[in-house]
Amino acid sequence: MKLFRMLRRHIRDAFKSVFRNFSLSVASITCITITLIIVGLSIIASLNLKNFTTEIEEDVTMIVFLDADTTEEQISTLTVEINSIPNVEEVKFKSKNTSKNEMMQESDFFKETMSTWGEGDNPLKDSFQVKVKDIEKIADTAEEIRDMDKVSVVNYGEEMVNNLISAFSMIQKVAIIMVVALIVVTIFLIINTIKLTIFSRKREISIMRLVGASNVSIKIPFLIEGLILGFIGSIIPIVVIIYGYTALYNHLGGVVYSNLITLIQPEPFVYIASLIILGIGMLVGMVGSAGAVRKYLKV
Amino acid sequence: MDLIRINNVKKQYKNGVTAINNLNLSIKKGDFVFIIGGSGSGKSTLIKMLYREEKPTLGEIIVGGVNVAKLRNRKVYVLRRKLGIVFQDYRLLPKQNVYENVAFALEIIGAKKEEIRRKTLKAIEMVGLKSKIHNYPDQLSGGEQQRVAIARAIVNNPKLLICDEPTGNLDPERSKEIMDILEAINKEMGTTIIMATHDKDIVNRMKKRVVALKDGRLVKDVEKGGYCSEAI
Incomplete structure (x- = not known):
């Protein structure tokens, strides 16, 4: 009962103090708002970057050409064998006739040349299209398939894929480091601002101590105040993320420059990003206040 | 039973200054005590030790059954809830x-x-x-x-009211009002009052117990005393 009474008072005091120290509250909230907008944008940018790089990586396909004299039976054995490699995600068989028809549709030149080819004298080869789970191990997987019976050529654009892998893993790492660094900077910036505002209330804290307030009951209102400041400071960044990103997505039609780079669907992505922002704002506000008050509880 | 007991207390600050030296003092419940002394006499230090803003270097201070010297920082509020403190600068x-x-x-x-x-x-x-x-x-x-x-x-x-120069910033007329209130509290509520001051007129008029400090030592302790200029 007494505990609830105290908690109610602490919450009331926290709200009161947000309004009575209005200019200081505005300073803290502005700082939180601006930094969280930047953090929000960087989170969106880096998650999108990660998204489209993984999508491109998933699109990488290995083509396995078979010897011309491979029988139907050998084909089905090979399908099973390739499927049994742990790193293989999906195997699709493409007969030489399918390949021929596809090529004929691509250009009139092919059409003219290939229309003379009959069932028996099609020089194209049967092939498998193999997708792998982990693109970084694609070379090993290719090697394994190459050693199989009746496999003539395995092709996955080694040079290009290798460059892609190293470039993308670099980009992803840099993006993560940037986001983490930005969040750390944000935390310090917000904590520092709150420290400054609490410094001006050092006297208030010492008076509380002198009148007989325990450390906990001094700290809790400041903690709740920090929570409130963090919450209010997150509102604008969240609005910017939800409406801004959705508008951007709709404006660009979900892609940047070409179909190669696709953006993440706004829903539920923006809500998750908003929750992250809200969490950072409130947590940092709370931790910042609590940490700053502790300094002055020694009178 | 004494409300305050101060036994062989010495206070030396970190910079080497000894503010209180070998002080013994006891104050009974319901007393009204003036603590007088000039700047650097140690009266502020004594007052601060009573509500545990400062800790004594040696000796013990018992206020209302609480050993102030051994009180941990986290538990100071236990002591402060037993007493009221009035400062020169109000601290509202x-x-x-x-x-x-x-x-x-x-x-x-x-x-x-x-x-x-x-x-x-x-x-x-x-x-x-x-x-x-x-x-x-x-x-x-x-x-x-x-x-x-x-x-x-x-x-x-509270059983004890500690006043650190409560009239220091006030003119004589306002000071008198404050002293009237303090006296009423002492009489009507039975609250023990300890007041540090260097206002000669107030001390002489009130005729209460006077404790004089000089260079951190007790130099005078008289019931119904006046302000002694030799202590300053």
Whole structure:
């Protein structure tokens, strides 16, 4: 009962103090708002970057050409064998006739040349299209398939894929480091601002101590105040993320420059990003206040 | 039973200055004691040790059964709830009005709303500020602010009221008002009052126990005494 009474008072005091120290509250909230907008944008940018790089990586396909004299039976054995490699995600068989028809549709030149080819004298080869789970191990997987019976050529654009892998893993790492660094900077910036505002209330804290307030009951209102400041400071960044990103997505039609780079669907992505922002704002506000008050509880 | 016992207390600050040297003193319940002495006599240090802003280097200080020297920082509030403190610079919460400032001392101990209301109004009435209950400290004169501080100090019915130069910033007329209030508290509520001051007129007029300090040592301790200039 007494505990609830105290908690109610602490919450009331926290709200009161947000309004009575209005200019200081505005300073803290502005700082939180601006930094969280930047953090929000960087989170969106880096998650999108990660998204489209993984999508491109998933699109990488290995083509396995078979010897011309491979029988139907050998084909089905090979399908099973390739499927049994742990790193293989999906195997699709493409007969030489399918390949021929596809090529004929691509250009009139092919059409003219290939229309003379009959069932028996099609020089194209049967092939498998193999997708792998982990693109970084694609070379090993290719090697394994190459050693199989009746496999003539395995092709996955080694040079290009290798460059892609190293470039993308670099980009992803840099993006993560940037986001983490930005969040750390944000935390310090917000904590520092709150420290400054609490410094001006050092006297208030010492008076509380002198009148007989325990450390906990001094700290809790400041903690709740920090929570409130963090919450209010997150509102604008969240609005910017939800409406801004959705508008951007709709404006660009979900892609940047070409179909190669696709953006993440706004829903539920923006809500998750908003929750992250809200969490950072409130947590940092709370931790910042609590940490700053502790300094002055020694009178 | 003595409310305050000070046994062989020595206080040496970190910079090497010895503020209090081998001090012995006991104060009975219901006493009104002036502590006098010039600058650097150690009276501020003594007062600060009573409410544990400073810790003695040696010896023990017992206030209302609590050994102040051994009190841990986290537990200081236990002592402070037993006493009221009045400062020269009032130390009111600037963003809280008169009522809230006084009620604050009760809110932090988790008192019920009804009880807070009753006791707060009674304390404000005692210092004669009922008409300014909704004013903020910066809307009050110095004397009025000090009266709010006194109301806050006594609202909890403490056994001991510690006053550190409460009239230091006030003119003689306001000082007299403050002293009248303190005397009334001492008589009506039976509160023990310890007051550090260097106001000669007040000490001479009140005829209370006077403890004089010089260079950190006790030089005079008389019942119903006056201000002794030789101590300064």
